[in-house]
Amino acid sequence: MVLSGLFFAVLWAQPSAPPAAACTEPPADLATWLPDGASSAIGLDVDAFAKTAIGRALLPALRADLQLAEALEIIDDCGLRLERTYALALARDPGDGRAVIVQGRGLGEDETLACLADELRARADGQAPWTRSASTCGDVLEFGDGSRAWIVNPFTLVWARGDTFIAQTDALIAGARAPALPPSLATELARVDRSEQLWLAAALSSEDRRALPEAWSREATSVTLSANFDDGLLARMSFGAADIASLATLRELVIAGLIGLAERLDSYGIEHELRERARVGIVDGFVGAELSLDAGEIDDIRERVGERIIGRGPI
Incomplete structure (x- = not known):
């Protein structure tokens, strides 16, 4: 009895093989x-x-x-x-x-x-x-x-x-x-709402930055985007930079870009409230921006821009 008890005790003490990993769902x-x-x-x-x-x-x-x-x-x-x-x-x-x-x-x-x-x-x-x-x-x-x-x-x-x-x-x-x-994308993914229909997160390499307009390539180190299209377009963007001075420059570039977009819509004769709805600021060390266009504005853009580009109605 003593020997058998020792035998089972030794077996019990032996390290068991780790369980096989379960396939990931x-x-x-x-x-x-x-x-x-x-x-x-x-x-x-x-x-x-x-x-x-x-x-x-x-x-x-x-x-x-x-x-x-x-x-x-x-x-x-x-x-x-x-x-x-x-x-x-x-x-x-x-x-x-x-x-x-x-x-x-x-x-x-x-x-x-x-x-x-x-x-x-x-x-x-x-x-x-x-x-x-x-x-x-x-x-x-x-x-x-x-x-x-x-x-x-x-x-x-x-x-x-x-x-x-x-x-x-x-x-x-x-x-x-x-x-x-x-x-490798932890910082960027923390800034993007992945529950939206479309999202993007990018840490810009030197090659990526060379593809940007010169002013942007000097300042931007990362970019994120989330967009929802249920009622037109609601887009939230963020831009990272290496230092405070670059963030300030990026903020001005984003503002200039939104102004340019609004002026372009004006030139097509599109009635919109992009200027009133757009938001830009520096938050938690990055430049954040939000723009929205309602369904009617999106339809107008499709119709008028389509006529300008291909001359045959909505795109």
Whole structure:
């Protein structure tokens, strides 16, 4: 009895193997699935945006772009619809790192993926678009350029390119890495309302800044945007700078930009209250700005600007 008791006591004292990590389920906030190292990120609630007047006008207009039109034709042929996409999040780093999270009805189903593979193969002289392999948490599609896509569930796909982004995404989906906002964008993401239909957060690299107008490139170090289109347009922006003097300069640049926009609307004969509604100030170490246009003003812009640009009515 004593020996048997000691035997079981020894077994009980042995360290047990850690439990296997559970596969990660898609979060409500897709930004927590973006990889660290991202320097910019964009989120779009496609489902909510598609129900707005601007969304109903813009999404069909995307078919006018020849490259987009071909892609949309492919997804149409496979029973997908752009309007049935739920949500989208994208991220990039200053190098080759790219990540996309997309959720849509039927997107990850076997039948849909087989159809997409057939359509793409037909356009690539019979070359398979990807190689599919099984993993612990869903199948993985490996592309010829080294990028990968993870089939998380029947309505969620995650795509990544670049060694760092791929490794982080693989660990996340396998449950070895906890969902969290990327530390590389922590400051910018803290300034943006990700519950809105569209949001953007970017820490501007030197290359990004070179693409800006000269005055902006000298001062701006980061930018964020959140926008809601339910009743026209409500946009909130923020701009970061390296010091107080640069913040003051940025504030003047933002004010000048809003004045210029108001004057441009005036030149088109559009009645608006942009000047009365716009707000600009320095808050918590960044320049904050808000502008709004109601549904009637947006409709007037579409009609009058469309006539000026293409001479045939609303855009």
